Amino acid sequence: MMKYTFPETFWWGSATSGPQTEGVFEGDGKGDSIWDYWYKKEPERFFNGVGPEKASYVYKTYKEDIQLMKETGHNSYRTSIQWSRLIPEGTGEVNPEAVKFYNSYIDELIANGIEPFINLYHFDMPMALQEKGGWENRETVEAYVAYAEKCFELFGDRVKKWFTHNEPIVPVEGGYLYQFHYPLEVNMKKAVQVAYHEALASALAIQKYREMGQDGEIGIIVNLTPSYPRDENNPEDVKAARIADLFFNRSFLDPAIKGEYPQELVELLREIDHLPDVQPGDKDIIKENTVDLLGVNYYQPRRIKAKESTEKLAEGPMPDDYFDNYDMPGKKMNPYRGWEIYEKGIYDLLINLRDNYSNIPCFISENGMGVEGEERYINEEGVIEDDYRIDFIKGHLKYVHQALEEGVNVKGYHMWTCMDNWSWTNAYKNRYGFISVDLENEGKRTIKKSGRWFKEMTAANGFED
Ligand code: BG6
Numbered sequence: 001m002m003k004y005t006f007p008e009t010f011w012w013g014s015a016t017s018g019p020q021t022e023g024v025f026e027g028d029g030k031g032d033s034i035w036d037y038w039y040k041k042e043p044e045r046f047f048n049g050v051g052p053e054k055a056s057y058v059y060k061t062y063k064e065d066i067q068l069m070k071e072t073g074h075n076s077y078r079t080s081i082q083w084s085r086l087i088p089e090g091t092g093e094v095n096p097e098a099v100k101f102y103n104s105y106i107d108e109l110i111a112n113g114i115e116p117f118i119n120l121y122h123f124d125m126p127m128a129l130q131e132k133g134g135w136e137n138r139e140t141v142e143a144y145v146a147y148a149e150k151c152f153e154l155f156g157d158r159v160k161k162w163f164t165h166n167e168p169i170v171p172v173e174g175g176y177l178y179q180f181h182y183p184l185e186v187n188m189k190k191a192v193q194v195a196y197h198e199a200l201a202s203a204l205a206i207q208k209y210r211e212m213g214q215d216g217e218i219g220i221i222v223n224l225t226p227s228y229p230r231d232e233n234n235p236e237d238v239k240a241a242r243i244a245d246l247f248f249n250r251s252f253l254d255p256a257i258k259g260e261y262p263q264e265l266v267e268l269l270r271e272i273d274h275l276p277d278v279q280p281g282d283k284d285i286i287k288e289n290t291v292d293l294l295g296v297n298y299y300q301p302r303r304i305k306a307k308e309s310t311e312k313l314a315e316g317p318m319p320d321d322y323f324d325n326y327d328m329p330g331k332k333m334n335p336y337r338g339w340e341i342y343e344k345g346i347y348d349l350l351i352n353l354r355d356n357y358s359n360i361p362c363f364i365s366e367n368g369m370g371v372e373g374e375e376r377y378i379n380e381e382g383v384i385e386d387d388y389r390i391d392f393i394k395g396h397l398k399y400v401h402q403a404l405e406e407g408v409n410v411k412g413y414h415m416w417t418c419m420d421n422w423s424w425t426n427a428y429k430n431r432y433g434f435i436s437v438d439l440e441n442e443g444k445r446t447i448k449k450s451g452r453w454f455k456e457m458t459a460a461n462g463f464e465d
Pocket of ligand 1: 166424
Protein backbone atom coordinates (compact mmCIF):
# COMPACT_ATOMS: atom_id res chain seq x y z
CA MET A 1 0.00 0.00 0.00
CA MET A 2 1.23 3.47 -0.88
CA LYS A 3 -0.16 6.68 0.51
CA TYR A 4 -0.64 9.67 -1.78
CA THR A 5 -1.14 12.86 0.21
CA PHE A 6 -1.72 16.24 -1.38
CA PRO A 7 -1.28 19.72 0.14
CA GLU A 8 -4.04 21.03 2.42
CA THR A 9 -4.65 23.90 0.02
CA PHE A 10 -5.03 21.69 -3.07
CA TRP A 11 -7.91 22.67 -5.38
CA TRP A 12 -10.30 19.73 -5.74
CA GLY A 13 -13.30 19.95 -7.98
CA SER A 14 -14.53 19.70 -11.50
CA ALA A 15 -14.99 21.71 -14.65
CA THR A 16 -17.64 22.40 -17.20
CA SER A 17 -18.82 25.15 -19.50
CA GLY A 18 -21.92 27.30 -19.89
CA PRO A 19 -23.01 25.95 -23.29
CA GLN A 20 -22.68 22.35 -22.12
CA THR A 21 -24.79 22.71 -18.99
CA GLU A 22 -27.09 25.72 -18.84
CA GLY A 23 -29.70 25.14 -21.53
CA VAL A 24 -31.84 27.83 -23.15
CA PHE A 25 -35.13 28.95 -21.61
CA GLU A 26 -38.05 31.15 -22.57
CA GLY A 27 -37.39 34.74 -21.51
CA ASP A 28 -33.72 34.22 -20.62
CA GLY A 29 -32.68 36.74 -23.26
CA LYS A 30 -29.84 34.60 -24.60
CA GLY A 31 -28.61 35.22 -28.15
CA ASP A 32 -27.52 32.41 -30.45
CA SER A 33 -24.00 31.07 -30.38
CA ILE A 34 -22.58 29.05 -33.26
CA TRP A 35 -23.86 25.93 -31.49
CA ASP A 36 -27.47 27.10 -31.29
CA TYR A 37 -27.31 28.13 -34.91
CA TRP A 38 -25.64 24.96 -36.20
CA TYR A 39 -28.03 22.74 -34.26
CA LYS A 40 -31.07 24.51 -35.74
CA LYS A 41 -29.57 24.08 -39.18
CA GLU A 42 -28.37 20.48 -38.96
CA PRO A 43 -29.81 18.70 -35.90
CA GLU A 44 -28.94 15.34 -37.45
CA ARG A 45 -25.24 16.10 -36.89
CA PHE A 46 -25.83 15.81 -33.11
CA PHE A 47 -25.99 12.44 -31.34
CA ASN A 48 -29.64 11.35 -31.03
CA GLY A 49 -30.62 14.82 -32.24
CA VAL A 50 -30.02 16.37 -28.79
CA GLY A 51 -29.02 20.04 -28.95
CA PRO A 52 -27.65 22.76 -26.67
CA GLU A 53 -31.08 24.14 -25.84
CA LYS A 54 -31.60 21.34 -23.33
CA ALA A 55 -28.13 20.58 -21.99
CA SER A 56 -28.43 19.75 -18.27
CA TYR A 57 -30.91 22.53 -17.32
CA VAL A 58 -28.35 24.13 -14.96
CA TYR A 59 -29.84 27.56 -15.66
CA LYS A 60 -32.75 26.36 -13.53
CA THR A 61 -31.09 23.87 -11.19
CA TYR A 62 -27.80 25.44 -10.16
CA LYS A 63 -28.81 25.86 -6.53
CA GLU A 64 -29.57 22.16 -6.04
CA ASP A 65 -26.55 21.28 -8.17
CA ILE A 66 -24.25 23.24 -5.88
CA GLN A 67 -25.48 21.13 -2.97
CA LEU A 68 -24.43 18.06 -4.96
CA MET A 69 -21.03 19.63 -5.56
CA LYS A 70 -20.64 19.84 -1.81
CA GLU A 71 -21.67 16.22 -1.48
CA THR A 72 -18.98 15.27 -3.98
CA GLY A 73 -16.13 17.04 -2.23
CA HIS A 74 -15.65 20.19 -4.29
CA ASN A 75 -13.74 23.17 -2.91
CA SER A 76 -13.60 24.79 -6.37
CA TYR A 77 -15.52 24.57 -9.62
CA ARG A 78 -14.98 25.91 -13.11
CA THR A 79 -17.64 26.97 -15.53
CA SER A 80 -17.79 29.58 -18.27
CA ILE A 81 -19.84 32.65 -18.91
CA GLN A 82 -21.62 32.37 -22.23
CA TRP A 83 -20.75 35.46 -24.23
CA SER A 84 -24.01 35.06 -26.18
CA ARG A 85 -25.97 34.99 -22.92
CA LEU A 86 -24.33 38.08 -21.43
CA ILE A 87 -24.13 40.11 -24.65
CA PRO A 88 -26.62 38.48 -27.03
CA GLU A 89 -25.33 40.23 -30.16
CA GLY A 90 -21.68 39.84 -29.20
CA THR A 91 -21.29 43.61 -28.84
CA GLY A 92 -23.52 46.25 -27.29
CA GLU A 93 -26.47 45.61 -24.98
CA VAL A 94 -25.94 43.53 -21.85
CA ASN A 95 -28.71 41.06 -21.01
CA PRO A 96 -29.95 41.82 -17.46
CA GLU A 97 -31.29 38.27 -17.02
CA ALA A 98 -27.79 36.92 -17.62
CA VAL A 99 -26.31 39.30 -15.06
CA LYS A 100 -28.87 38.12 -12.51
CA PHE A 101 -28.18 34.48 -13.31
CA TYR A 102 -24.37 34.64 -13.16
CA ASN A 103 -24.45 36.81 -10.03
CA SER A 104 -26.66 34.35 -8.25
CA TYR A 105 -24.68 31.31 -9.48
CA ILE A 106 -21.38 32.85 -8.32
CA ASP A 107 -22.82 33.95 -4.95
CA GLU A 108 -24.32 30.54 -4.33
CA LEU A 109 -20.99 28.81 -5.02
CA ILE A 110 -19.14 31.12 -2.65
CA ALA A 111 -21.80 30.81 0.05
CA ASN A 112 -21.26 27.05 -0.09
CA GLY A 113 -17.50 27.22 0.22
CA ILE A 114 -16.79 26.48 -3.44
CA GLU A 115 -14.47 28.86 -5.22
CA PRO A 116 -15.70 29.82 -8.70
CA PHE A 117 -13.09 29.59 -11.47
CA ILE A 118 -14.55 31.48 -14.40
CA ASN A 119 -13.64 31.00 -18.02
CA LEU A 120 -14.60 33.54 -20.68
CA TYR A 121 -14.64 31.50 -23.85
CA HIS A 122 -15.46 27.84 -24.33
CA PHE A 123 -15.89 27.29 -28.10
CA ASP A 124 -19.05 29.46 -28.14
CA MET A 125 -18.76 32.34 -30.58
CA PRO A 126 -21.88 34.54 -30.66
CA MET A 127 -23.51 33.91 -34.03
CA ALA A 128 -23.79 37.64 -34.77
CA LEU A 129 -19.99 37.81 -34.69
CA GLN A 130 -19.47 34.57 -36.58
CA GLU A 131 -21.50 36.08 -39.40
CA LYS A 132 -18.76 38.68 -39.67
CA GLY A 133 -15.99 36.06 -39.68
CA GLY A 134 -15.69 35.17 -35.98
CA TRP A 135 -12.05 34.89 -34.88
CA GLU A 136 -10.89 35.44 -38.46
CA ASN A 137 -11.95 39.04 -38.11
CA ARG A 138 -9.83 41.36 -35.98
CA GLU A 139 -12.99 43.18 -34.85
CA THR A 140 -13.86 40.06 -32.86
CA VAL A 141 -10.71 40.60 -30.82
CA GLU A 142 -11.95 44.07 -29.85
CA ALA A 143 -15.43 42.75 -29.11
CA TYR A 144 -13.96 40.00 -26.94
CA VAL A 145 -11.89 42.46 -24.90
CA ALA A 146 -14.99 44.61 -24.31
CA TYR A 147 -16.89 41.49 -23.23
CA ALA A 148 -14.03 40.44 -20.90
CA GLU A 149 -13.96 43.93 -19.38
CA LYS A 150 -17.69 43.75 -18.73
CA CYS A 151 -17.26 40.39 -16.98
CA PHE A 152 -14.42 41.70 -14.78
CA GLU A 153 -16.48 44.78 -13.93
CA LEU A 154 -19.62 42.78 -13.08
CA PHE A 155 -18.13 39.79 -11.28
CA GLY A 156 -14.49 40.58 -10.52
CA ASP A 157 -15.25 41.65 -6.95
CA ARG A 158 -16.01 37.99 -6.14
CA VAL A 159 -14.33 35.93 -8.85
CA LYS A 160 -10.58 35.71 -8.25
CA LYS A 161 -9.61 33.08 -10.83
CA TRP A 162 -10.22 34.01 -14.44
CA PHE A 163 -9.37 32.22 -17.66
CA THR A 164 -9.37 33.83 -21.07
CA HIS A 165 -9.98 30.65 -23.08
CA ASN A 166 -10.55 26.96 -22.73
CA GLU A 167 -8.53 24.93 -25.24
CA PRO A 168 -8.08 27.68 -27.83
CA ILE A 169 -6.56 25.19 -30.30
CA VAL A 170 -9.88 23.32 -30.51
CA PRO A 171 -11.90 26.00 -32.36
CA VAL A 172 -8.93 26.16 -34.76
CA GLU A 173 -8.92 22.41 -35.33
CA GLY A 174 -12.69 21.99 -35.26
CA GLY A 175 -13.73 25.07 -37.21
CA TYR A 176 -10.91 25.49 -39.71
CA LEU A 177 -9.03 22.19 -40.17
CA TYR A 178 -10.99 19.04 -39.33
CA GLN A 179 -14.64 20.09 -39.50
CA PHE A 180 -16.13 19.26 -36.12
CA HIS A 181 -17.11 22.81 -35.12
CA TYR A 182 -18.97 25.45 -37.09
CA PRO A 183 -18.02 26.99 -39.60
CA LEU A 184 -16.68 23.57 -40.71
CA GLU A 185 -13.95 24.90 -42.96
CA VAL A 186 -10.70 23.30 -44.11
CA ASN A 187 -8.32 26.20 -44.58
CA MET A 188 -4.98 26.42 -42.84
CA LYS A 189 -4.44 30.07 -43.69
CA LYS A 190 -7.64 30.95 -41.83
CA ALA A 191 -6.78 28.49 -39.05
CA VAL A 192 -3.52 30.33 -38.38
CA GLN A 193 -5.27 33.71 -38.35
CA VAL A 194 -7.93 32.42 -35.97
CA ALA A 195 -5.29 31.01 -33.60
CA TYR A 196 -3.36 34.26 -33.68
CA HIS A 197 -6.42 36.36 -32.91
CA GLU A 198 -7.35 34.11 -30.00
CA ALA A 199 -3.86 34.47 -28.50
CA LEU A 200 -3.89 38.23 -29.04
CA ALA A 201 -7.36 38.50 -27.49
CA SER A 202 -6.10 36.60 -24.47
CA ALA A 203 -3.14 38.95 -24.00
CA LEU A 204 -5.36 42.02 -24.41
CA ALA A 205 -7.88 40.70 -21.87
CA ILE A 206 -5.03 40.09 -19.41
CA GLN A 207 -3.79 43.63 -20.03
CA LYS A 208 -7.29 44.98 -19.39
CA TYR A 209 -7.63 42.92 -16.20
CA ARG A 210 -4.42 44.39 -14.82
CA GLU A 211 -5.21 47.94 -15.94
CA MET A 212 -8.48 47.72 -14.05
CA GLY A 213 -6.53 46.97 -10.87
CA GLN A 214 -8.31 43.66 -10.33
CA ASP A 215 -6.74 41.65 -7.55
CA GLY A 216 -7.22 38.03 -8.62
CA GLU A 217 -5.28 35.79 -10.96
CA ILE A 218 -5.81 35.45 -14.67
CA GLY A 219 -4.70 32.62 -16.91
CA ILE A 220 -5.58 30.41 -19.82
CA ILE A 221 -6.60 26.77 -20.08
CA VAL A 222 -4.86 24.69 -22.72
CA ASN A 223 -5.23 21.06 -23.67
CA LEU A 224 -1.79 19.54 -23.76
CA THR A 225 -1.28 16.40 -25.80
CA PRO A 226 2.31 15.29 -25.23
CA SER A 227 3.72 14.19 -28.60
CA TYR A 228 5.61 10.92 -28.44
CA PRO A 229 7.62 9.74 -31.46
CA ARG A 230 7.12 6.14 -32.59
CA ASP A 231 10.84 5.57 -32.18
CA GLU A 232 12.95 7.93 -30.11
CA ASN A 233 16.06 6.79 -31.96
CA ASN A 234 14.67 7.63 -35.36
CA PRO A 235 15.42 11.31 -36.08
CA GLU A 236 12.59 11.53 -38.64
CA ASP A 237 10.03 10.34 -36.08
CA VAL A 238 11.46 12.71 -33.49
CA LYS A 239 11.24 15.65 -35.90
CA ALA A 240 7.65 14.78 -36.84
CA ALA A 241 6.67 14.64 -33.15
CA ARG A 242 8.38 17.98 -32.53
CA ILE A 243 6.39 19.61 -35.34
CA ALA A 244 3.11 18.17 -34.04
CA ASP A 245 4.03 19.61 -30.64
CA LEU A 246 4.65 23.01 -32.23
CA PHE A 247 1.28 23.05 -33.95
CA PHE A 248 -0.92 21.65 -31.22
CA ASN A 249 0.75 22.53 -27.92
CA ARG A 250 3.35 25.24 -28.28
CA SER A 251 1.20 27.43 -30.57
CA PHE A 252 -0.65 28.56 -27.43
CA LEU A 253 1.64 27.53 -24.60
CA ASP A 254 4.58 29.68 -25.72
CA PRO A 255 2.75 32.98 -26.30
CA ALA A 256 0.73 32.48 -23.10
CA ILE A 257 3.73 31.83 -20.85
CA LYS A 258 6.83 33.09 -22.66
CA GLY A 259 5.11 35.90 -24.53
CA GLU A 260 6.45 34.81 -27.90
CA TYR A 261 5.98 32.18 -30.58
CA PRO A 262 8.53 29.41 -31.12
CA GLN A 263 10.90 30.47 -33.88
CA GLU A 264 10.64 27.07 -35.57
CA LEU A 265 6.87 27.46 -35.89
CA VAL A 266 7.25 30.96 -37.32
CA GLU A 267 9.78 29.70 -39.89
CA LEU A 268 7.61 26.79 -40.86
CA LEU A 269 4.62 29.06 -41.48
CA ARG A 270 6.80 31.54 -43.33
CA GLU A 271 8.00 28.81 -45.70
CA ILE A 272 4.44 28.09 -46.78
CA ASP A 273 3.45 31.75 -46.77
CA HIS A 274 0.95 31.20 -43.96
CA LEU A 275 2.02 33.78 -41.40
CA PRO A 276 -0.99 35.64 -39.96
CA ASP A 277 -1.72 39.33 -40.47
CA VAL A 278 -0.38 41.23 -37.49
CA GLN A 279 -0.40 44.89 -36.56
CA PRO A 280 2.41 47.05 -35.18
CA GLY A 281 2.45 46.77 -31.40
CA ASP A 282 0.94 43.26 -31.25
CA LYS A 283 4.27 41.69 -30.44
CA ASP A 284 4.71 43.83 -27.34
CA ILE A 285 1.17 43.17 -26.19
CA ILE A 286 1.77 39.43 -26.35
CA LYS A 287 5.19 39.79 -24.74
CA GLU A 288 4.01 41.89 -21.82
CA ASN A 289 0.75 40.18 -20.94
CA THR A 290 1.53 36.60 -20.07
CA VAL A 291 -0.56 34.50 -17.70
CA ASP A 292 -0.42 34.22 -13.90
CA LEU A 293 -1.78 30.73 -13.87
CA LEU A 294 -2.07 27.87 -16.35
CA GLY A 295 -4.90 25.34 -16.51
CA VAL A 296 -3.99 22.10 -18.23
CA ASN A 297 -6.56 19.75 -19.68
CA TYR A 298 -5.16 16.29 -20.21
CA TYR A 299 -6.98 13.43 -21.86
CA GLN A 300 -4.63 11.67 -24.22
CA PRO A 301 -1.16 11.74 -25.74
CA ARG A 302 -0.36 12.07 -29.43
CA ARG A 303 1.65 9.24 -31.00
CA ILE A 304 3.53 10.39 -34.05
CA LYS A 305 5.64 8.90 -36.82
CA ALA A 306 7.45 10.45 -39.78
CA LYS A 307 5.24 11.05 -42.80
CA GLU A 308 4.71 7.81 -44.69
CA SER A 309 1.36 8.22 -46.36
CA THR A 310 1.12 10.30 -49.50
CA GLU A 311 -2.54 10.99 -48.96
CA LYS A 312 -3.34 14.71 -48.59
CA LEU A 313 -6.14 15.73 -46.25
CA ALA A 314 -6.82 18.89 -48.24
CA GLU A 315 -5.68 20.67 -51.36
CA GLY A 316 -3.84 23.36 -49.46
CA PRO A 317 -1.29 22.91 -46.64
CA MET A 318 -2.33 21.09 -43.47
CA PRO A 319 -0.43 20.37 -40.23
CA ASP A 320 -0.69 16.70 -41.22
CA ASP A 321 1.65 17.31 -44.15
CA TYR A 322 4.48 17.08 -41.60
CA PHE A 323 3.65 13.90 -39.69
CA ASP A 324 1.45 10.83 -39.54
CA ASN A 325 -0.46 9.69 -36.51
CA TYR A 326 0.97 6.45 -35.21
CA ASP A 327 -1.43 3.73 -34.12
CA MET A 328 0.72 2.22 -31.39
CA PRO A 329 0.06 -1.49 -30.86
CA GLY A 330 -1.06 -2.46 -27.36
CA LYS A 331 -2.08 1.02 -26.23
CA LYS A 332 -4.78 1.24 -23.55
CA MET A 333 -7.95 2.72 -24.97
CA ASN A 334 -11.17 4.32 -23.87
CA PRO A 335 -13.17 2.63 -26.64
CA TYR A 336 -16.21 4.92 -26.32
CA ARG A 337 -14.37 8.14 -27.03
CA GLY A 338 -11.62 6.44 -29.01
CA TRP A 339 -8.91 8.12 -26.93
CA GLU A 340 -5.80 6.46 -25.56
CA ILE A 341 -5.45 6.36 -21.78
CA TYR A 342 -1.84 7.02 -20.83
CA GLU A 343 -1.53 8.11 -17.22
CA LYS A 344 2.17 8.95 -17.35
CA GLY A 345 1.43 11.65 -19.93
CA ILE A 346 0.17 13.90 -17.14
CA TYR A 347 3.53 13.61 -15.38
CA ASP A 348 5.52 14.26 -18.55
CA LEU A 349 3.62 17.44 -19.35
CA LEU A 350 3.95 18.73 -15.80
CA ILE A 351 7.70 18.11 -15.81
CA ASN A 352 7.88 19.96 -19.13
CA LEU A 353 6.20 22.96 -17.49
CA ARG A 354 8.68 22.81 -14.63
CA ASP A 355 11.73 22.57 -16.86
CA ASN A 356 10.81 24.66 -19.89
CA TYR A 357 8.09 27.04 -18.74
CA SER A 358 9.60 28.57 -15.59
CA ASN A 359 7.59 26.19 -13.37
CA ILE A 360 4.51 28.34 -13.89
CA PRO A 361 1.78 27.89 -11.25
CA CYS A 362 -0.61 25.41 -12.82
CA PHE A 363 -3.38 22.94 -12.13
CA ILE A 364 -5.03 20.06 -13.91
CA SER A 365 -8.15 21.80 -15.14
CA GLU A 366 -9.67 18.75 -16.89
CA ASN A 367 -9.05 15.04 -16.92
CA GLY A 368 -11.77 12.51 -17.44
CA MET A 369 -13.29 9.49 -19.06
CA GLY A 370 -16.45 9.53 -21.17
CA VAL A 371 -18.29 6.20 -21.12
CA GLU A 372 -21.29 5.19 -23.18
CA GLY A 373 -24.17 3.17 -21.71
CA GLU A 374 -23.32 3.68 -18.04
CA GLU A 375 -26.85 2.59 -17.09
CA ARG A 376 -25.62 -1.01 -17.31
CA TYR A 377 -23.63 -0.38 -14.12
CA ILE A 378 -26.64 0.76 -12.04
CA ASN A 379 -27.00 -1.20 -8.78
CA GLU A 380 -30.19 -1.91 -6.74
CA GLU A 381 -29.98 1.53 -5.10
CA GLY A 382 -29.99 3.17 -8.50
CA VAL A 383 -26.32 4.22 -8.26
CA ILE A 384 -23.92 3.85 -11.18
CA GLU A 385 -20.92 1.84 -10.00
CA ASP A 386 -18.24 3.47 -12.11
CA ASP A 387 -15.16 1.79 -10.64
CA TYR A 388 -13.36 2.35 -13.96
CA ARG A 389 -13.60 6.12 -13.34
CA ILE A 390 -12.16 5.78 -9.82
CA ASP A 391 -9.27 3.75 -11.26
CA PHE A 392 -8.80 6.35 -13.98
CA ILE A 393 -8.55 9.18 -11.41
CA LYS A 394 -6.21 7.26 -9.13
CA GLY A 395 -3.98 6.32 -12.06
CA HIS A 396 -3.57 9.97 -13.01
CA LEU A 397 -3.37 11.36 -9.47
CA LYS A 398 -0.45 9.08 -8.67
CA TYR A 399 1.52 10.78 -11.40
CA VAL A 400 0.37 14.25 -10.33
CA HIS A 401 1.59 13.36 -6.87
CA GLN A 402 4.96 12.28 -8.22
CA ALA A 403 5.25 15.56 -10.15
CA LEU A 404 4.46 17.49 -6.97
CA GLU A 405 7.15 15.62 -5.09
CA GLU A 406 9.58 16.52 -7.85
CA GLY A 407 8.88 20.21 -7.45
CA VAL A 408 6.18 20.96 -10.05
CA ASN A 409 4.06 23.96 -9.07
CA VAL A 410 0.76 22.10 -9.48
CA LYS A 411 -2.02 23.41 -7.31
CA GLY A 412 -5.10 21.36 -8.00
CA TYR A 413 -7.02 18.74 -9.91
CA HIS A 414 -10.37 19.29 -11.57
CA MET A 415 -12.24 16.45 -13.14
CA TRP A 416 -14.27 16.70 -16.31
CA THR A 417 -17.02 16.84 -15.14
CA CYS A 418 -19.42 17.39 -12.26
CA MET A 419 -22.68 16.18 -13.78
CA ASP A 420 -23.03 14.48 -17.12
CA ASN A 421 -23.13 17.23 -19.67
CA TRP A 422 -23.66 17.97 -23.34
CA SER A 423 -20.58 17.02 -25.35
CA TRP A 424 -21.04 19.11 -28.49
CA THR A 425 -21.88 16.87 -31.47
CA ASN A 426 -21.60 13.80 -29.22
CA ALA A 427 -24.36 15.34 -27.07
CA TYR A 428 -25.04 12.84 -24.23
CA LYS A 429 -23.41 9.81 -25.86
CA ASN A 430 -20.40 9.54 -23.52
CA ARG A 431 -21.00 10.38 -19.88
CA TYR A 432 -18.20 12.00 -17.88
CA GLY A 433 -19.81 13.12 -14.62
CA PHE A 434 -19.49 12.32 -10.93
CA ILE A 435 -23.26 12.71 -11.02
CA SER A 436 -25.60 11.14 -13.57
CA VAL A 437 -28.26 13.13 -15.39
CA ASP A 438 -31.37 11.25 -16.46
CA LEU A 439 -32.59 12.99 -19.58
CA GLU A 440 -35.76 10.86 -19.68
CA ASN A 441 -36.61 12.05 -16.21
CA GLU A 442 -36.29 15.85 -16.34
CA GLY A 443 -32.57 15.64 -15.80
CA LYS A 444 -32.79 13.87 -12.44
CA ARG A 445 -29.39 13.79 -10.73
CA THR A 446 -27.87 10.80 -8.89
CA ILE A 447 -24.37 10.77 -7.45
CA LYS A 448 -22.26 7.95 -8.92
CA LYS A 449 -19.90 5.79 -6.91
CA SER A 450 -16.98 7.94 -8.15
CA GLY A 451 -18.65 11.06 -6.71
CA ARG A 452 -18.87 9.46 -3.27
CA TRP A 453 -15.27 8.27 -3.54
CA PHE A 454 -14.11 11.75 -4.58
CA LYS A 455 -15.76 13.23 -1.49
CA GLU A 456 -13.88 10.85 0.82
CA MET A 457 -10.63 11.24 -1.06
CA THR A 458 -10.70 15.03 -1.01
CA ALA A 459 -11.72 15.13 2.67
CA ALA A 460 -8.55 13.14 3.37
CA ASN A 461 -6.52 15.12 0.81
CA GLY A 462 -5.40 11.90 -0.77
CA PHE A 463 -5.80 8.15 -0.88
CA GLU A 464 -4.06 4.85 -0.28
CA ASP A 465 -3.58 2.29 -2.99
C1 BG6 B 1 -12.50 19.05 -23.51
C2 BG6 B 1 -13.42 20.22 -23.53
O1 BG6 B 1 -11.89 18.98 -24.76
O2 BG6 B 1 -12.99 17.78 -23.38
C3 BG6 B 1 -14.85 19.91 -23.18
O3 BG6 B 1 -12.96 21.32 -22.80
C4 BG6 B 1 -15.25 18.53 -23.67
O4 BG6 B 1 -15.69 20.92 -23.66
C5 BG6 B 1 -14.33 17.50 -23.01
O5 BG6 B 1 -16.59 18.22 -23.47
C6 BG6 B 1 -14.61 16.06 -23.38
O6 BG6 B 1 -14.55 15.85 -24.75
P1 BG6 B 1 -15.82 15.43 -25.60
O7 BG6 B 1 -15.46 15.74 -27.00
O8 BG6 B 1 -16.00 13.95 -25.38
O9 BG6 B 1 -16.98 16.21 -25.12
